[in-house]
Amino acid sequence: MFDNILFILSASLTVVGAFSVVLTKNLMHSCVYLLAALFGTAGLYATLGADFLAATQLVVYVGGVVILMLFAVMLTGGDQDKENKFGITKVPSMGNFKTFLAGGVSALVIALVVLRLIANVAKQNPQGELPEFTSSVVAIGTKLVTDHVLAFEISSVLLLGALVGAAVIARPAKRGE
Amino acid sequence: MITLSSYLMISLALFLSGLVVMISRKNIIAILLGIELILNAAALNFVAYTRFVNDNIEGHIMSLFIIVIAAAEAAVGLGIVIRFFQMRESIHIDDAAQLQS
Numbered sequence: 001m002f003d004n005i006l007f008i009l010s011a012s013l014t015v016v017g018a019f020s021v022v023l024t025k026n027l028m029h030s031c032v033y034l035l036a037a038l039f040g041t042a043g044l045y046a047t048l049g050a051d052f053l054a055a056t057q058l059v060v061y062v063g064g065v066v067i068l069m070l071f072a073v074m075l076t077g078g079d080q081d082k083e084n085k086f087g088i089t090k091v092p093s094m095g096n097f098k099t100f101l102a103g104g105v106s107a108l109v110i111a112l113v114v115l116r117l118i119a120n121v122a123k124q125n126p127q128g129e130l131p132e133f134t135s136s137v138v139a140i141g142t143k144l145v146t147d148h149v150l151a152f153e154i155s156s157v158l159l160l161g162a163l164v165g166a167a168v169i170a171r172p173a174k175r176g177e
Numbered sequence: 178m179i180t181l182s183s184y185l186m187i188s189l190a191l192f193l194s195g196l197v198v199m200i201s202r203k204n205i206i207a208i209l210l211g212i213e214l215i216l217n218a219a220a221l222n223f224v225a226y227t228r229f230v231n232d233n234i235e236g237h238i239m240s241l242f243i244i245v246i247a248a249a250e251a252a253v254g255l256g257i258v259i260r261f262f263q264m265r266e267s268i269h270i271d272d273a274a275q276l277q278s
Contacts, residue, residue, distance in 0.1 A: 004179065007179050021211075041221060060247075110192075162253050169256040
């Protein structure tokens with residue numbers, strides 16, 4: 001019962017947030033709706049019994065990535081009423097009818113293909129009863145340093161490289177360049 | 178009744194939203210938002226399958242790495258966006274055409 005309520009709330013939050021990201025014309029609102037969608041995804045993780053993953057989703061995405069996006073939006077605000085050299089759209093440039101038509105058609109094609117696949121899954125209908133709630137933190141920690149230790153170490157190197165690279169790329173231009 | 182298909186439908190909705198955002202927006206930051214949505218859809222699929230098909234936590238590990246890589250990608254992508262804005266005073270994707278002849 002509680003699981004059903006949590007599932008319905010999280011699912012509607014996710015879907016409404018995701019569709020609002022598509023439909024809004026304001027980049028800042030788009031970021032905030034993305035936050036709603038990610039929050040709903042964390043709730044879905046909670047209904048799936050993935051407590052550690054839900055917490056990580058909240059900390060990394062909602063607390064990190066969306067804030068980073070909002071800072072980037074503010075730093076690159078630009079001039080709201082300056083036409084760019086293509087003359088069609090303003091600087092925020094959230095797409096026009098033609099691009100939405102292209103996106104909608106390709107989304108329709110992919111939706112048909114994926115729905116065909118989901119129909120197969122729904123026919124077999126694998127379902128298990130939700131097991132008793134046990135924390136998955138210990139199991140995940142054990143897996144990370146035994147079976148997946150190589151991927152764990154590589155991801156730490158990747159994070160170091162990505163952060164150093166981001167700092168180097170985003171630094172202000174030297175004079176004379 | 179919550180089945181695997183309901184999670185897959187939600188994941189499909191997330192993926193399609195991300196796809197439409199990526200194709201139709203002309204703003205680099207908005208395209209990065211679409212990429213985040215698509216990565217979330219993939220991670221949700223991993224967790225749903227690992228819950229309903231084989232009840233181990235391999236999918237959790239996979240989703241954890243997806244989250245790590247998405248964070249790294251967002252940091253580098255936004256660094257590139259800010260640098261691009263310093264050079265061109267624009268974040269329109271069609272302004273990034275220096276390599277086009």
